[in-house]
Amino acid sequence: MRIGSTVLLSEQNCIQSYEWRLKRPLGRIQGVLDSLEEYQCDEVAIIRPVRENDSFANFQKDIEVIKKLSSMTPISFGGGVRTLEHLKLLQYLPIERLIFSSAFIEKNEKLILGAKSLFGHQAIQCLLPITRKGTEVWVYNSSKNNYISLTSVDTEFINELANEVILFDITHEGMSNSFDWTLLKNMPFDSKKIVVSGGIGKGDIQKAQVNGIASVLVDNKLLHQEYSILGYKHATKLS
């Protein structure tokens, strides 16, 4: 199992986010990546937490920052990749994998297949920001800024075109040891292709290991303690 980190990129800088709404500045992304690389973080998912009002100009500005990154850690990137025009800008970035969210929810097959042709199927990740409302799991669609029931998402389409699915617990984002594992109940994806994020702590890492999850992405906490990644890796050995 891989142990990585989620890094949020907003207006060309890193931010920390709590419960999908509170935001605090974290500084330059190169500095954050350098720290994570030093801790031998297995992978980093850089996500732009954008909504329906994201503009192409903003996207371009963030891309310029990503373009200049120098890192020897595997990087996934996504957030606001909505058209083939956006996709073109990703072609020469120092990233290995692409993250799509709204494109999967809205079944934008042309965009996903375009990405597959450029980067290969192994590079395509689907991000589903999810939360529980009563007995149902709801998915946040950022391009529309609304929630829809998971039952109305075509999960077969996701299974076919995504190499991995990142399940992001938005209610517990930024918290410790509080990932809601009931979200995974009846989730129609093989655990080997599931990546979990949002509120991940050491106890969650042990649960992920037991459940055969592909990867866990720790959020803000990873950057608060020097060498904390070693503690998380140790947690998998204890389980």
Add this chain to the structure above:
Amino acid sequence: MKVNILDIGSGNISSIKNWVEKANVPTKIIKNAQHIESDLLILPGVGSAGSYMNRLKEGNYDVAIREHLANGGRLLGICLGFQIMTQHSEEDGGVNCLGLIDGYVERIGADISHNGWESLQFRSNEMNEQSFHNQHKLTKKRVLNGRVFYNHEYGVVNNEHDSFSTSVSSDFSQYDGLFVKNKIIGIQFHPEKSQITGLDLISMIL
């Protein structure tokens, strides 16, 4: 030492450039087959075999790569860049590849993807038995012992004799993680994203 990186419009060139230049060796990105002029030519690989081979042929890169080898140059393929050195890949419904390595590429399993870190160990003299050996002695390191990052769904089965190779992992032992024969080296993992081990490896290769 001249290191060329082939750019056929298929991603991640900057990471490869960053990886080689961390060993204090300058690189040149090549966008025209006629401009290849190097001791070591690197074929990065992102995408799928079908479109990659089409681009190679359209730009006459396939001919230029063979000429580079015939002139005594060394060739390094990474991930898909390694896979297309074989004779055939079953990706995209079947693709004829460059045929520089006696071997083929197959899906590592239905709906199986190999994304993650695996250990890599070898002694430099095992690799240096091939004519590829590190000519510039950038490191005195004799043993590489670290971990490397994989992200692939297809693997190389090589039928070569007298080559040096290490397997991807115990779970994927039939597929090569690192392959060296004569002037050719193929790497299935991503050395440019393998942190400290990637840096050790490039010093041992160059």
